[in-house]
Amino acid sequence: MTSNADKGLLIVLSGPSGVGKGTVCSMLRTLAPELVYSVSATTRNPRVGETDGVNYFFKSKEQFRSMIEKDELLEYAEYVGQYYGTPRSFVADTIRAGKDIILEIEVQGAMKVKQRFPDGVFIFLMPPSLDELRSRIENRGTETDESIRNRLSVAVDEIRLLEHYDYAVVNDRVESACERIQSIITAEHCKRERIMPYVKSWMEEVR
Amino acid sequence: MTSNADKGLLIVLSGPSGVGKGTVCSMLRTLAPELVYSVSATTRNPRVGETDGVNYFFKSKEQFRSMIEKDELLEYAEYVGQYYGTPRSFVADTIRAGKDIILEIEVQGAMKVKQRFPDGVFIFLMPPSLDELRSRIENRGTETDESIRNRLSVAVDEIRLLEHYDYAVVNDRVESACERIQSIITAEHCKRERIMPYVKSWMEEVR
Missing domain, CATH: 3.40.50.300 (P-loop containing nucleotide triphosphate hydrolases)
Structure with missing residues (x-):
């Protein structure tokens, strides 16, 4: 196997x-x-009703830049002054768990x-x-x-x-x-x- | 296209x-x-209720051997003294018609x-x-x-x-x-x- x-x-x-x-x-x-639906990371502020880890992983710009440096994002983009990206570990862990x-x-x-x-x-x-x-x-x-x-x-x-x-x-x-x-x-x-x-x-x- | x-x-x-x-x-x-379901050709006799062109294309052994010679069958096999095969034209015509x-x-x-x-x-x-x-x-x-x-x-x-x-x-x-x-x-x-x-x-x- x-x-x-x-x-x-x-x-x-x-x-x-x-x-x-x-x-x-x-x-x-x-x-x-x-x-499983991938959850993006972002530097923008949570809106009312949005939950960290559900709608987005909310990060400071410093945290986000550190994720970029450590190659922890599958891809990212800047949009209206805020970062958006796909955390690699969430994707990799889910696949490895067979989901x-x-x-x-x-x-x-x-x-x-x-x-x-x-x-x-x-x-x-x-x-x-x-x-x-x-x-x-x-x-x-x-x-x-x-x-x-x-x-x-x-x-x-x-x-x-x-x-x-x-x-x-x-x-x-x-x-x-x-x-x-x-x-x-x-x-x-x-x-x-x-x-x-x-x-x-x-x-x-x-x- | x-x-x-x-x-x-x-x-x-x-x-x-x-x-x-x-x-x-x-x-x-x-x-x-x-x-569309492919209809096989066979040399065995039709059973009660079986219709030519629906259940099988019923052929004589001579007809079947002629189909083999003319390369009109995609594949064929002999089973208990009777031939069974897949007519090429029925398959090709259906595909060509977009089905x-x-x-x-x-x-x-x-x-x-x-x-x-x-x-x-x-x-x-x-x-x-x-x-x-x-x-x-x-x-x-x-x-x-x-x-x-x-x-x-x-x-x-x-x-x-x-x-x-x-x-x-x-x-x-x-x-x-x-x-x-x-x-x-x-x-x-x-x-x-x-x-x-x-x-x-x-x-x-x-x-």
Whole structure:
């Protein structure tokens, strides 16, 4: 029995901005409570109702910078003057305990995680069509034709990153997207490589 | 858009004898009526209630031998003086029409199909445990210890063929096995390679 068969899966859910990653992940929490959801570290202040270790690991800037220096983050980014990042140990401990963990993350962060965890299951959430993407961008506000074309071009560039992912899930309906993600996780657990060690142990026993 | 994205999947369901392939496939017909089920050709006589083209394609020995000569069968075998085989055109036509087709087949036949269709999705149905396999063999009849050991050894040898498959599905409960097979099919449809052509066409359009 190799340890690989007993390890949990690292599932990375990403996709272009505005595709609905957060909404899908929220519904997934209800539909798939057996999954562990990665908790990010941040330097921003807790909001009312937020709990340390549940919504975020709240850190001082000094603590966060020390985590960066000690390579304790799988990836991190700065946004509006605050740090956000994915603690490596929480992910590693969960997998080692045989539980599947899911990370909902921006495309840039996902590419960093892939460097560290090439064996992860990388799922790209896709808009249902180019027209849908265009109308979402148009409906955001009163923009010029040129700026709409620009934003569409940026979004399509982000979608190009799909080539680094294992799966694409079209977010046509949130429930359907969640079901597809759950199917992917089930299928990944059925992969030959995960079952082969058991078969090898049977062969030893029978010999 | 490449044709690959529009093609149906060839799903091959196999596994050691006695693992319950037929039972799982029957329930799958009820649970997944959207799948096409491959119809075998045979030289044996139709039984009462069997319809040509539904249960089997009934052929004379001459017709069957002609199919072999013209390479019209994906695989075939002789069993108790009768031929059984998988017509290639039925499989190829279904896939080309964008529909998924499932073949329930012995391990030897599955290996032949893999030579012709390496892109197929190969699913191996597994007994839940070595003990379960042993007790199934023991319960078959009044056999000597040596013949039980022999049969167990043959069964484990068949299970070794798992290494040529993509997925292993443990047949602990028929319903669960079917659900896992359906998840595998869903996941295969979400594979990046199948969606990438659409993304490429978006890029062309936006450019």
